[in-house]
Amino acid sequence: MHVFIRKTAQGKEFWDTKEKKIIFVPVSSNQPSLESMNVKQLKKYAADNNIEIPADAKKHEDILKAINEVLQ
Template identity: 35%
Template sequence: MRVKTRTTAQGTEYWDTKEKRSIFVHLGDEPGFEVNANPKSMLNVNEDEKKEDTGETAVNFNMMTVQELRKYAEELCIDIPDDVKKKADIISLLQ
Protein backbone atom coordinates (compact mmCIF):
# COMPACT_ATOMS: atom_id res chain seq x y z
CA MET A 1 0.00 0.00 0.00
CA ARG A 2 1.34 3.42 -0.90
CA VAL A 3 0.18 6.55 0.87
CA LYS A 4 0.76 10.19 -0.02
CA THR A 5 2.80 11.81 2.76
CA ARG A 6 3.62 15.30 1.49
CA THR A 7 3.77 17.58 -1.52
CA THR A 8 6.70 19.92 -2.22
CA ALA A 9 7.55 22.39 -4.97
CA GLN A 10 9.50 19.62 -6.72
CA GLY A 11 6.91 16.85 -6.49
CA THR A 12 5.04 14.46 -4.22
CA GLU A 13 6.38 11.98 -1.68
CA TYR A 14 4.66 8.66 -0.96
CA TRP A 15 5.27 6.04 1.73
CA ASP A 16 5.34 2.36 0.78
CA THR A 17 4.08 0.47 3.84
CA LYS A 18 5.24 -2.94 2.60
CA GLU A 19 8.77 -1.99 1.59
CA LYS A 20 9.07 0.66 4.35
CA ARG A 21 10.56 3.32 2.08
CA SER A 22 9.74 6.69 0.55
CA ILE A 23 8.98 7.09 -3.13
CA PHE A 24 9.34 10.50 -4.79
CA VAL A 25 7.36 11.43 -7.91
CA HIS A 26 8.51 14.61 -9.68
CA LEU A 27 6.05 17.42 -10.34
CA GLY A 28 4.11 16.77 -13.55
CA ASP A 29 4.75 13.00 -13.47
CA GLU A 30 1.99 10.54 -12.63
CA PRO A 31 2.74 7.86 -10.04
CA GLY A 32 3.07 4.44 -11.64
CA PHE A 33 1.22 2.79 -8.74
CA GLU A 34 -2.08 2.87 -6.92
CA VAL A 35 -2.32 5.44 -4.12
CA ASN A 36 -4.56 4.84 -1.11
CA ALA A 37 -6.22 8.14 -0.23
CA ASN A 38 -7.56 7.26 3.22
CA PRO A 39 -6.02 3.97 4.38
CA LYS A 40 -7.44 2.34 7.48
CA SER A 41 -3.99 1.83 8.98
CA MET A 42 -3.30 5.57 8.94
CA LEU A 43 -6.41 6.49 10.91
CA ASN A 44 -6.06 7.12 14.62
CA VAL A 45 -8.35 4.29 15.72
CA ASN A 46 -7.37 1.54 18.10
CA GLU A 47 -9.45 -1.57 17.41
CA ASP A 48 -9.32 -2.60 21.10
CA GLU A 49 -10.87 0.69 22.17
CA LYS A 50 -13.39 0.78 19.33
CA LYS A 51 -16.84 0.16 20.78
CA GLU A 52 -20.40 0.30 19.53
CA ASP A 53 -22.40 3.23 20.81
CA THR A 54 -24.52 1.70 23.55
CA GLY A 55 -24.77 4.81 25.69
CA GLU A 56 -22.07 3.48 28.02
CA THR A 57 -18.70 5.10 28.40
CA ALA A 58 -15.66 2.95 27.65
CA VAL A 59 -13.41 2.18 30.61
CA ASN A 60 -9.72 1.63 29.96
CA PHE A 61 -8.73 -0.92 32.61
CA ASN A 62 -5.06 -0.82 31.59
CA MET A 63 -4.78 2.81 32.70
CA MET A 64 -6.20 2.04 36.17
CA THR A 65 -4.27 0.93 39.25
CA VAL A 66 -5.15 -2.22 41.20
CA GLN A 67 -6.83 -0.10 43.89
CA GLU A 68 -8.87 1.76 41.26
CA LEU A 69 -9.90 -1.54 39.67
CA ARG A 70 -11.04 -2.91 43.04
CA LYS A 71 -13.04 0.27 43.72
CA TYR A 72 -14.61 0.10 40.25
CA ALA A 73 -15.56 -3.56 40.84
CA GLU A 74 -17.11 -2.61 44.17
CA GLU A 75 -19.21 0.10 42.48
CA LEU A 76 -20.50 -2.53 40.03
CA CYS A 77 -21.15 -5.00 42.89
CA ILE A 78 -18.56 -7.43 41.50
CA ASP A 79 -16.79 -9.43 44.20
CA ILE A 80 -13.01 -9.65 43.75
CA PRO A 81 -11.53 -12.27 46.12
CA ASP A 82 -8.74 -11.05 48.42
CA ASP A 83 -6.31 -13.66 47.06
CA VAL A 84 -6.55 -12.12 43.55
CA LYS A 85 -3.66 -9.64 43.56
CA LYS A 86 -2.53 -9.28 39.93
CA LYS A 87 -3.93 -6.50 37.78
CA ALA A 88 -4.43 -8.83 34.79
CA ASP A 89 -6.47 -11.26 36.93
CA ILE A 90 -8.69 -8.45 38.22
CA ILE A 91 -9.22 -7.15 34.68
CA SER A 92 -10.23 -10.63 33.50
CA LEU A 93 -12.84 -10.78 36.27
CA LEU A 94 -14.22 -7.38 35.25
CA GLN A 95 -14.57 -8.24 31.55
Protein backbone atom coordinates (compact mmCIF):
# COMPACT_ATOMS: atom_id res chain seq x y z
CA MET A 1 0.00 0.00 0.00
CA HIS A 2 1.24 3.49 -0.82
CA VAL A 3 0.52 6.30 1.63
CA PHE A 4 0.70 9.86 0.33
CA ILE A 5 3.37 11.95 2.08
CA ARG A 6 3.61 15.24 0.21
CA LYS A 7 3.37 17.01 -3.14
CA THR A 8 6.25 19.12 -4.44
CA ALA A 9 6.89 21.04 -7.66
CA GLN A 10 8.87 18.04 -8.93
CA GLY A 11 6.28 15.38 -8.08
CA LYS A 12 4.61 13.44 -5.28
CA GLU A 13 6.10 11.30 -2.51
CA PHE A 14 4.50 8.17 -1.09
CA TRP A 15 5.49 5.73 1.68
CA ASP A 16 5.46 2.09 0.50
CA THR A 17 4.27 0.14 3.55
CA LYS A 18 5.36 -3.24 2.15
CA GLU A 19 8.85 -2.27 1.00
CA LYS A 20 9.35 0.29 3.79
CA LYS A 21 10.68 2.95 1.44
CA ILE A 22 9.71 6.26 -0.10
CA ILE A 23 8.40 6.23 -3.67
CA PHE A 24 8.77 9.39 -5.74
CA VAL A 25 6.41 9.96 -8.68
CA PRO A 26 7.77 12.81 -10.83
CA VAL A 27 5.60 15.33 -12.61
CA SER A 28 5.96 15.08 -16.36
CA SER A 29 4.77 17.92 -18.54
CA ASN A 30 4.79 15.81 -21.72
CA GLN A 31 2.72 12.99 -20.17
CA PRO A 32 -0.81 12.53 -21.57
CA SER A 33 -3.64 12.71 -19.05
CA LEU A 34 -4.49 9.46 -17.31
CA GLU A 35 -8.08 9.69 -18.52
CA SER A 36 -6.93 9.60 -22.15
CA MET A 37 -4.79 6.47 -21.66
CA ASN A 38 -6.07 3.02 -22.58
CA VAL A 39 -5.98 0.05 -20.16
CA LYS A 40 -2.57 -1.14 -21.36
CA GLN A 41 -1.08 2.34 -20.95
CA LEU A 42 -2.61 2.73 -17.49
CA LYS A 43 -1.15 -0.61 -16.37
CA LYS A 44 2.27 0.41 -17.68
CA TYR A 45 2.00 3.79 -15.93
CA ALA A 46 1.11 2.02 -12.69
CA ALA A 47 4.00 -0.43 -13.02
CA ASP A 48 6.47 2.35 -13.87
CA ASN A 49 5.38 4.29 -10.78
CA ASN A 50 5.20 1.31 -8.38
CA ILE A 51 1.43 1.56 -8.04
CA GLU A 52 -0.38 -1.68 -7.29
CA ILE A 53 -3.52 -2.35 -9.29
CA PRO A 54 -5.96 -4.76 -7.62
CA ALA A 55 -6.33 -8.07 -9.47
CA ASP A 56 -10.07 -7.52 -9.87
CA ALA A 57 -9.56 -4.14 -11.61
CA LYS A 58 -9.99 -4.96 -15.30
CA LYS A 59 -11.94 -1.99 -16.65
CA HIS A 60 -10.47 1.42 -17.53
CA GLU A 61 -12.52 3.13 -14.81
CA ASP A 62 -11.42 0.66 -12.10
CA ILE A 63 -7.73 0.94 -12.98
CA LEU A 64 -7.95 4.73 -13.19
CA LYS A 65 -9.66 4.83 -9.79
CA ALA A 66 -6.92 2.68 -8.23
CA ILE A 67 -4.20 4.96 -9.64
CA ASN A 68 -5.98 8.14 -8.59
CA GLU A 69 -6.45 6.84 -5.03
CA VAL A 70 -2.69 6.53 -4.71
CA LEU A 71 -1.90 9.85 -6.39
CA GLN A 72 -4.26 11.93 -4.26
